[in-house]
Amino acid sequence: MITEIGHFALVLALAVALAQTVLPAWGARTGQAPMMRVAEPAAIAQLVLILVAFLALMNAYVTSDFSVENVVRNSHSAKPLIYKISGVWGNHEGSMLLWVLILALFGAAVAVFGDNLPDRLRALVLAVQGSVGLAFLTFIVLTSNPFLRLDPTPPDGQGLNPILQDPALAFHPPFLYAGYVGFSMAFSFAVAALIDGRIDAAWARWVRPWTLAAWMFLTIGIAMGSWWAYYTLGWGGWWFWDPVENASFMPWLAGTALLHSAVVMEKREALKVWTILLAILTFSLSLMGTFLVRSGVLTSVHAFAVDPARGVAILLIMCVFIGGSLTLFAARAGGLRQGGLFAPISREGGLVLNNLLLTTACGVVLIGTLYPLLLEAVSGSKISVGPPYFNMTFGPLMLPLLLAVPVGPLLAWKRGDLLAALQRLYLAAGLAVVTTVLVFALQRRGPWLAPFGIGLGAWLIVGALGELAGRIKLGSEDLATTWRRLKGLPRSALGMTAAHCGLGLSLVGIVATSAWQSELITTMKPGETRAIAGFELTFRGSAPRQGPNYREEVGVFDVARSGRAMTALQSSKRLYDTPKQMTTQAGILVSWRGDLYAVLGDRGDQDAFAVRLYFNPLVRLIWLGALVMFFGGLLSLTDRRLRVGAPRRSKLPAAQAAE
Amino acid sequence: MTRKQRRASLIAISLAVLGVAVGLVLYALNDTMVFFYTPSDLTAKRLQPGQRFRLGGLVAEGSVKRGGGTVVEFSVTDKIKDLQVSYQGILPDLFREGQGVVAEGKLAPSGVFIADSVLAKHDETYMPPEVKKALEQKGVWQGAKAAKQK
Numbered sequence: 001m002i003t004e005i006g007h008f009a010l011v012l013a014l015a016v017a018l019a020q021t022v023l024p025a026w027g028a029r030t031g032q033a034p035m036m037r038v039a040e041p042a043a044i045a046q047l048v049l050i051l052v053a054f055l056a057l058m059n060a061y062v063t064s065d066f067s068v069e070n071v072v073r074n075s076h077s078a079k080p081l082i083y084k085i086s087g088v089w090g091n092h093e094g095s096m097l098l099w100v101l102i103l104a105l106f107g108a109a110v111a112v113f114g115d116n117l118p119d120r121l122r123a124l125v126l127a128v129q130g131s132v133g134l135a136f137l138t139f140i141v142l143t144s145n146p147f148l149r150l151d152p153t154p155p156d157g158q159g160l161n162p163i164l165q166d167p168a169l170a171f172h173p174p175f176l177y178a179g180y181v182g183f184s185m186a187f188s189f190a191v192a193a194l195i196d197g198r199i200d201a202a203w204a205r206w207v208r209p210w211t212l213a214a215w216m217f218l219t220i221g222i223a224m225g226s227w228w229a230y231y232t233l234g235w236g237g238w239w240f241w242d243p244v245e246n247a248s249f250m251p252w253l254a255g256t257a258l259l260h261s262a263v264v265m266e267k268r269e270a271l272k273v274w275t276i277l278l279a280i281l282t283f284s285l286s287l288m289g290t291f292l293v294r295s296g297v298l299t300s301v302h303a304f305a306v307d308p309a310r311g312v313a314i315l316l317i318m319c320v321f322i323g324g325s326l327t328l329f330a331a332r333a334g335g336l337r338q339g340g341l342f343a344p345i346s347r348e349g350g351l352v353l354n355n356l357l358l359t360t361a362c363g364v365v366l367i368g369t370l371y372p373l374l375l376e377a378v379s380g381s382k383i384s385v386g387p388p389y390f391n392m393t394f395g396p397l398m399l400p401l402l403l404a405v406p407v408g409p410l411l412a413w414k415r416g417d418l419l420a421a422l423q424r425l426y427l428a429a430g431l432a433v434v435t436t437v438l439v440f441a442l443q444r445r446g447p448w449l450a451p452f453g454i455g456l457g458a459w460l461i462v463g464a465l466g467e468l469a470g471r472i473k474l475g476s477e478d479l480a481t482t483w484r485r486l487k488g489l490p491r492s493a494l495g496m497t498a499a500h501c502g503l504g505l506s507l508v509g510i511v512a513t514s515a516w517q518s519e520l521i522t523t524m525k526p527g528e529t530r531a532i533a534g535f536e537l538t539f540r541g542s543a544p545r546q547g548p549n550y551r552e553e554v555g556v557f558d559v560a561r562s563g564r565a566m567t568a569l570q571s572s573k574r575l576y577d578t579p580k581q582m583t584t585q586a587g588i589l590v591s592w593r594g595d596l597y598a599v600l601g602d603r604g605d606q607d608a609f610a611v612r613l614y615f616n617p618l619v620r621l622i623w624l625g626a627l628v629m630f631f632g633g634l635l636s637l638t639d640r641r642l643r644v645g646a647p648r649r650s651k652l653p654a655a656q657a658a659e
Numbered sequence: 660m661t662r663k664q665r666r667a668s669l670i671a672i673s674l675a676v677l678g679v680a681v682g683l684v685l686y687a688l689n690d691t692m693v694f695f696y697t698p699s700d701l702t703a704k705r706l707q708p709g710q711r712f713r714l715g716g717l718v719a720e721g722s723v724k725r726g727g728g729t730v731v732e733f734s735v736t737d738k739i740k741d742l743q744v745s746y747q748g749i750l751p752d753l754f755r756e757g758q759g760v761v762a763e764g765k766l767a768p769s770g771v772f773i774a775d776s777v778l779a780k781h782d783e784t785y786m787p788p789e790v791k792k793a794l795e796q797k798g799v800w801q802g803a804k805a806a807k808q809k
Contacts, residue, residue, distance in 0.1 A: 382695035601749035
């Protein structure tokens with residue numbers, strides 16, 4: 001019964017989306033206010049209906065209703081409850097429902113919080129958002145309906161892929177979707193502004209917090225995926241430049257550029273064209289990512305096993321929205337009023353450079369991801385483009401950007417003094433050089449470029465903190481004044497400092513792990529000891545164990561350091577019941593220096609197991625940095641100015657006549 | 660600086676950045692591109708030992724041999740030709756005889772393929788598209804229809 005309600009709600013949402021798309025747009029065109037006012041209740045109704053559908057599907061999973069085909073394919077009665085819940089979005093149909101749910105959530109947010117927007121703009125924004133929802137709801141209802149039934153009802157389900165039965169991966173899709181579907185709002189705003197023919201600082205003030213929220217969630221979503229891949233796949237790696245990973249990374253790069261561009265728009269009403277183009281680009285990349293993951297055209301550890309017919313449908317949706325918005329941009333962007341002027345050396349100039357480098361880097365990743373597809377379509381030869389390509393192209397492009405990051409905030413708006421800014425960075429530069437030299441002296445192996453990478457991370461962190469210290473006049477005034485200044489700073493400034501520090505932390509983690517990882521592949525019999533990175537691991541042997549829906553073989557390693565016993569690491573191979581599949585759980589020992597990582601392999605002859613040991617220096621900094629970036633974004637969201645709203649120009653009293 | 664000069668310098672810098680990017684991309688693509696072949700492609704292409712490529716096909720039944728150490732040997736087949744593969748390391752969990760596999764590495768002078776990475780499959784029903792297409796082209800891919808007819 002509940003499933004039927006959910007199904008009905010889904011189809012009703014489709015109808016509401018149609019209304020939301022057509023009526024407000026027509027109202028905006030003809031100036032009819034009642035039609036424009038349809039937008040808000042429609043957006044809220046759509047959210048409610050899709051939420052009902054989503055909860056109905058969740059109910060089907062939790063109660064193990066095997067008359068629903070989706071539940072049969074992806075669930076099992078013996079699955080733990082939390083994975084029954086996360087199984088809702090662990091498959092194509094359910095995750096598409098989550099996709100439109102978040103789309104509707106952002107649309108409803110505009111409806112509820114957008115009172116201070118001009119009526120026409122608001123109606124257009126909701127119409128565009130509605131059109132995206134319309135396209136995807138049609139797609140779901142016609143090709144990917146999660147509510148299809150099976151008759152006769154099978155006794156039990158086929159179970160969820162064991163790799164997905166994991167806490168981090170269970171919640172990785174909601175964060176990821178809140179991220180790149182959230183960019184739909186910036187997209188809707190950009191297209192609406194193009195249709196409206198106007199765009200100003202108030203527009204940017206409205207768009208920035210929601211774009212920031214989407215960006216924050218995407219950062220966490222990507223970090224969670226990376227962290228999950230690290231501890232689950234057993235390869236000690238945290239990023240593989242896999243096409244599906246790239247599909248989430250590209251919107252992040254474009255979204256970061258968009259965020260910074262929106263700052264300039266808000267402060268100086270400049271970079272309008274850049275901001276609109278980036279908004280369109282970011283969401284287009286999100287759409288493209290959705291297509292890549294589900295169409296079956298790419299080989300990937302992550303790809304959903306979906307039939308190509310659906311891929312064609314998403315490709316069509318993609319072409320309509322991307323092509324349509326870019327055409328509109330080409331036609332209308334020239335008509336936008338020119339914003340504030342600025343000198344090339346200024347904060348705006350720095351942010352233009354930022355935009356340029358980020359979009360170029362994004363483009364480079366795009367080429368590496370799509371080139372194999374294009375080549376195959378054109379010439380039939382199958383190739384793959386892997387980490388070597390990306391390291392060779394993405395790294396060099398990021399380098400000038402990372403060097404410029406601490407300099408940018410020190411430049412003034414409109415016309416900045418580069419020399420003065422660099423002078424204020426003497427401390428950061430000095431510490432960066434000292435760090436580089438220290439690391440160079442301490443390292444015993446590894447690429448000679450690595451110390452520079454660590455130095456660059458130090459440059460970022462000290463540069464950001466130094467800029468903050470300069471603003472609150474730390475050291476040149478007494479502590480009470482400094483503290484007062486710190487409290488009085490706009491939160492967005494603190495957010496920026498935190499985010500840039502987070503970037504530096506992640507960079508240090510990335511460089512350290514890539515440069516100085518230790519790896520040992522060996523076989524071990526019970527009682528044997530191996531040494532790695534200052535640790536000694538003794539294999540105690542393995543024993544079988546029973547879990548809720550799996551049987552596992554657990555290997556135990558005693559870890560000692562310089563002879564002193566520390567703890568025991570467990571690594572296991574699990575055989576799940578349904579579906580019958582093996583997974584490997586790595587044993588990880590976390591320390592300040594890095595992670596000790598042990599993976600149990602197959603049993604060979606005479607009780608010897610294949611064993612893989614890693615030491616990953618400072619690897620946790622990568623995800624810690626992402627977390628710090630998230631908190632920086634959160635700080636920025638609590639800025640008072642966002643709650644107060646855009647300033648309105650007050651009418652000046654008529655000038656007094658000269659006496 | 661006039662608006663025109665500013666725009667010109669912006670375009671110049673953009674072109675410079677793009678130029679560098681394009682240069683890097685072209686160089687990197689040429690250098691790091693890895694082709695995909697099945698065992699029977701190899702004899703046709705007459706690949707030199709030492710060249711890096713990806714080998715795809717099915718793991719031949721009964722061919723997996725685990726020696727005393729960490730080296731695993733198995734044979735990859737496209738139902739026409741077989742190729743012996745040697746891999747040092749731990750195989751991915753979903754590696755199984757009779758299932759699709761993609762390995763990346765180099766051909767040794769002895770004719771054995773030395774793999775340094777073996778790709779894991781996604782799930783039971785997933786077959787890497789390149790492998791499926793290659794097998795289809797060779798006419799040996801049965802696919803779901805044939806399985807149902809049984």
